[in-house]
Amino acid sequence: MKESLEPVLERIGQDFDASTQRLLELLAIPSVGTDPAHHADTRRAASWLKDYLGTLGFEAGLRETPGHPIVVAHAGSKRADVPHLLYYGHYDVQPADPLELWQTPPFEPTLVEGTHGPRVVARGAVDDKGQVMTFIQAMAAWRAVHGDYPARITILLEGEEESGSSNLSAFLAEHADELRADVCVISDTGMLAVDKPAITYMLRGLAYFEVTIWGPRQDLHSGIYGGAVPNPINVLARLLAGLHDANGRVAIPGFYDDVVEPSAEELAGWAGIAVDEQGFLAEAGLTESSGEAGRTLLERVWSRPTCDVNGIWGGYTAEGAKTVIPSHASAKMSFRLVPGQEPEKIVSAVRAYFTEKLPSGCRLDLKEMGASPAIRVATESAFLQLARQALSRVFDQKPVLIGCGGSIPVVGAMKSLLGLESLLLGFGLDDDKVHGPNEKFELVCYRRGIEAHAAFLAALAATSVDAIKR
Amino acid sequence: MKESLEPVLERIGQDFDASTQRLLELLAIPSVGTDPAHHADTRRAASWLKDYLGTLGFEAGLRETPGHPIVVAHAGSKRADVPHLLYYGHYDVQPADPLELWQTPPFEPTLVEGTHGPRVVARGAVDDKGQVMTFIQAMAAWRAVHGDYPARITILLEGEEESGSSNLSAFLAEHADELRADVCVISDTGMLAVDKPAITYMLRGLAYFEVTIWGPRQDLHSGIYGGAVPNPINVLARLLAGLHDANGRVAIPGFYDDVVEPSAEELAGWAGIAVDEQGFLAEAGLTESSGEAGRTLLERVWSRPTCDVNGIWGGYTAEGAKTVIPSHASAKMSFRLVPGQEPEKIVSAVRAYFTEKLPSGCRLDLKEMGASPAIRVATESAFLQLARQALSRVFDQKPVLIGCGGSIPVVGAMKSLLGLESLLLGFGLDDDKVHGPNEKFELVCYRRGIEAHAAFLAALAATSVDAIKR
The missing domain is CATH 3.40.630.10 (Zn peptidases)
Structure with missing residues (x-):
């Protein structure tokens, strides 16, 4: 050489x-x-x-x-x-x-x-x-x-x-x-x-979705109907909030079933890496990390699956106040996948989560926008x-x-x-x-x-x- | 006459x-x-x-x-x-x-x-x-x-x-x-x-707010940062979801403290009203009502306070998929107030709720957009x-x-x-x-x-x- x-x-x-x-x-x-x-x-x-x-x-x-x-x-x-x-x-x-x-x-x-x-x-x-x-x-x-x-x-x-x-x-x-x-x-x-x-x-792999919750047929006046009908934004917020538990883990049943944990050697190798956590966070204007409890920063970004909402929209979003109960609300969300997780199983689990949690009176559209393995x-x-x-x-x-x-x-x-x-x-x-x-x-x-x-x-x-x- | x-x-x-x-x-x-x-x-x-x-x-x-x-x-x-x-x-x-x-x-x-x-x-x-x-x-x-x-x-x-x-x-x-x-x-x-x-x-009266959750200084790539930083949309969804409990009641501490219940006579009067509930719902394209458990439809729309999210926005909302963790997310929300509730106390309670529930690493803007009593x-x-x-x-x-x-x-x-x-x-x-x-x-x-x-x-x-x- x-x-x-x-x-x-x-x-x-x-x-x-x-x-x-x-x-x-x-x-x-x-x-x-x-x-x-x-x-x-x-x-x-x-x-x-x-x-x-x-x-x-x-x-x-x-x-x-x-x-x-x-x-x-x-x-x-x-x-x-x-x-x-x-x-x-x-x-x-x-x-x-x-x-x-x-x-x-x-x-x-x-x-x-x-x-x-x-x-x-x-x-x-x-x-x-x-x-x-x-x-x-x-x-x-x-x-x-x-x-x-x-x-x-x-x-x-x-x-x-x-x-x-x-x-x-x-x-x-x-x-x-x-x-x-x-x-x-x-x-x-x-x-x-x-x-x-x-x-x-x-x-990491990726599974991407767009979800829309449909409630009333048209936008309603929140004075006349407020308190008596499902509000698609409130419903969507509840479903998205339920995607994580109090420890920052994804709360979809079965989500972690097939996750392959890094080996002891791998973890030992990572432990030897002097990560500039403060520098990493400072790039984002942050001073402390968040996420899954009990995991190092490197585990959280390399070997742990995640769920992030990438976009959300619904109802009245212009200047001022409008007391509307909108007919629908939508979000884009993605899951980072790690070795072991099969994209098809994750897509099914995500669909099952939303279908089962959907309150009566609402309708769900869940658009699958691609899924690739880690x-x-x-x-x-x-x-x-x-x-x-x-x-x-x-x-x-x-x-x-x-x-x-x-x-x-x-x-x-x-x-x-x-x-x-x-x-x-x-x-x-x-x-x-x-x-x-x-x-x-x-x-x-x-x-x-x-x-x-x-x-x-x-x-x-x-x-x-x-x-x-x- | x-x-x-x-x-x-x-x-x-x-x-x-x-x-x-x-x-x-x-x-x-x-x-x-x-x-x-x-x-x-x-x-x-x-x-x-x-x-x-x-x-x-x-x-x-x-x-x-x-x-x-x-x-x-x-x-x-x-x-x-x-x-x-x-x-x-x-x-x-x-x-x-x-x-x-x-x-x-x-x-x-x-x-x-x-x-x-x-x-x-x-x-x-x-x-x-x-x-x-x-x-x-x-x-x-x-x-x-x-x-x-x-x-x-x-x-x-x-x-x-x-x-x-x-x-x-x-x-x-x-x-x-x-x-x-x-x-x-x-x-x-x-x-x-x-x-x-x-x-x-x-x-009913009304208290209207616009809330913005700020996280990272700029939009981040969810591959690089996903799992390690707070996502303002996820945080906002959690805070909005927490506004209601499982029985459809507003879960802000103190929210119901001053609510004056209708008198027995009033309730008896309302009970005598033959409400066309199905017609009321059909106008909204719905077949069943939702809302606070244990209350009649008339109570829910006349004498019970509510919380509705009227608009929400944040992150990537155009066509296709973008794996962004946005720097901020916002919502407009309003509370219908009933006799007894003082708008100023409700505004304070709403502010306290968001301030206390805000996770570290995030910043909150809560804009008060008017409050009037029932x-x-x-x-x-x-x-x-x-x-x-x-x-x-x-x-x-x-x-x-x-x-x-x-x-x-x-x-x-x-x-x-x-x-x-x-x-x-x-x-x-x-x-x-x-x-x-x-x-x-x-x-x-x-x-x-x-x-x-x-x-x-x-x-x-x-x-x-x-x-x-x-």
Whole structure:
């Protein structure tokens, strides 16, 4: 590993200013995939990446979908006995609004001095253009030094991640033979701190619902009817309040039945992580956490299922007072799921809860809006061991295996459609303001990300194929 | 009474078609007081009434206010030993939307055949133009027969009742000497049925609030933070749910402390009222009532206090799914108050409830939006006895004393500013669709209303002044 890596790290250092300029160039393209006004810009970002990958020896092309194109690029030997790595990322970004809260324009990427040195401030800085560029720049340096790649490499970059990856699954299924690799490498997650590398191995799932309670046929005058008829807002509040017990646990019968508790080893590992709880909360303007009693902060956000109401509406909401009993009231709510919980069973349990608690005189609409299971990636795989080595080498510190409270649906798609485990190597920080104003990526994280991906290639090159190919 | 009334009733019958035409003419003026587009129309309705009252021997004028003018008209002897009646009504109407639900245009008053004969369908048919015209047409007939009125009569018609009577109190206070009478007669309430006359003697009060729960400083991603931070919608739902106990009673400590229960006689009187509960519920598209356990329907809407959430909003409410933990959530809510409850104590109790139940990590805004007490009018007054006689005479059935679940704030203003008891003689029916599409007034109710007001004048004429003047 050492022999092949040292000159690549040197090259990364020499080229780092240029790498940074390349990232700024990509960030200047406002590829807001969901905004029709940025349709052409979004395609331009895809073309920029395709063209740049072409200069690195990749056979790269834009593959059309009913939505934005998918960039697919291949390089390296296609011999069956060579390991095949599939790198996934996305070039679309979230809308930048509210614009007035940005200190610099979201699509005029700016280097700003922060506590960890310079950082890039721009929409997409870390999610996901900056992270995508960590592995692309690692490959650029590797190729400049060694002339070729130590593996067969496929890069797949989609333009619809921020809008639900609507066309990705069909594309994966259709091109399964072309894309099926030995592992999928994804850089879209985070670390614990600038100097604390991490590999994400557990992602929570999600079940999303919209519920509407119908009461009177039309809005009623609360003077005439108040006290004698069911008020759908009061009913909805009661049903939503009943979703939790006094200890912050979800009170739906059977909800925890299949939850797999983390092992003693996992918990011991988490206990060793020095979580900056105050910093985590301060980002949200809070000073104390809440939630399920008797659980640590990390358990609560990584391995415990939750229920949050995401939106609610009903009745009179304009200025002033109106004494109405509305005919209906609605809420959107979601449940984060953890390993063991089967989405279908949870959906049934949620439906049973609302159906059974509904008072007579009311009608219920419960719209199911998707349910996906939690995911654990294999922690004993050869690739994960190589990634551990690579991160240890670059950070001079062993990486920690961490959970992620959110979902990365592509991990599930890679598993179900291509049979691939994913390796989640991410370099973001909790305070990067993903999806928010003033999104940023620390340059030190960018550089270590590039170095880590190069070290991963070096570790792979130093390993016998037999140890990797199953 | 009989001698003076018979010819007036005859005259009312002869003139009834013309009376109906006059009402249709007034209803055709779209006096939507709150709509700037109908500003001139609203004034036109006031002028129409002023002009018409002028033809009936009234000294009538438009009195300017910062809002719409108040029609004030005087007639009859001004001698101090003559009884002085102040009639109150309003000429403004509610907005007519949703227009698409009207079967005939709201300002093209139409006679439609119903189960009780013809009815007028128009915005304002019963609230309050039709009811105002009952006493004006009674006076027209009385004057046509007798040449003068048996009392000093003042008519006050405002144009801002549907928008909170913003300028009425100041006007009453400023012109107290001119307006102070022996009783205030109001026709803006209802009967039990076409042939069941009623006098309303109890009105519920109202305390209105807007509550906002603040949690995180900004909206958060429910994947990253879900399970570890307070969600303001969940918190709000819990607080609102806690406002009621399992028996449908308001669960705020002290809420019922001062409630005055109706007397045994009152309850016995109500028990004798054959309430069409199914009809009442059918109007709301319901088949069963709900609310406080162990109370009759009439108790629940007349003499029991309530709590209804009138509006709620927070988080993501557009199409699709967004996994947000919102920074805040709000609701509007109101409490109907009953005799004995002091609005200030209720406001304090509501504030204490929310303050004490607020979980740590959240902040509370509780906006007080007005509180008025319940009202009982004197049931032993000479005027109420005269009204009983008058209604018995016209309907051939004794009137029932009834409550009203809503508030009529002018009743409180008449008492506090002019020291006047109110006599609530109303001729509406529960199914008149007040404030809704296809508002109507049965012509049989219109006619009996005119006759009842004439009979009231006749009863007054037959009574010695000493029995009335205090």
